[in-house]
Amino acid sequence: MAEAITVALIDDYDVVVQGVANMLEPYRDRVVVAELDASMPLKDTVDIALYDSFAQPESDHEEIGVLVANPCARRVVVYTWNFHPDLVASARERGAHGYLSKTLPARELVAALEAVHQGQTVVSETPPRTRPAPGNDWPGRSEGLTDREAEILALITQGKSNADVARLTYLSPNTVKSYIRSLYRKVGVESRTQAVLWGMQHGFLPDHSRIEHWRGGP
Structure with a gap:
């Protein structure tokens, strides 16, 4: 039986990496989550560093x-x-060995990670705009925010302007405004200041932590 590959999950938001770790947990005989990093440099040697782009400056x-x-x-x-x-x-x-979609079911994500580990470069097909795979998580999900609404609110909470958000996410300014109006309704605010305050109170600021040796990890 092949040895399980080790993976470090990297994102500025702890809830995001924990969500991915939970999704991979049933496959720990094939993929072992060795480290979860939020706003900290990778420390352990791993087969794959999986970089989650939630609320990262995409450009x-x-x-x-x-x-x-x-x-x-x-x-x-x-x-x-x-x-x-x-x-x-x-x-x-820049040398990335894979570019994978968050719409992949866990089994397909695991298979893609194994292919990368074997030396392949894996790029998912451009996905239709569908819901992320079950198990993924993000701040504001329990309040009804979609992943993209949450990402835009995270960028706003970081002080980004609408123009910044559009540039970083490769969305049009009108699309950004539409998402902002939608998320305002969902969280019950009427202004950007109120949205930022709500975001700060509900986990929309980057974390500074590392969870080492996740369940079943080395």
């Missing part, structure tokens, strides 16, 4: 380059809903 892939250069990560894979061609090309130019 700035410096973090991917940092991970690729980190000897602790044998392979680096981006995990995202945003498949703009420029983002895919940028990640590959």
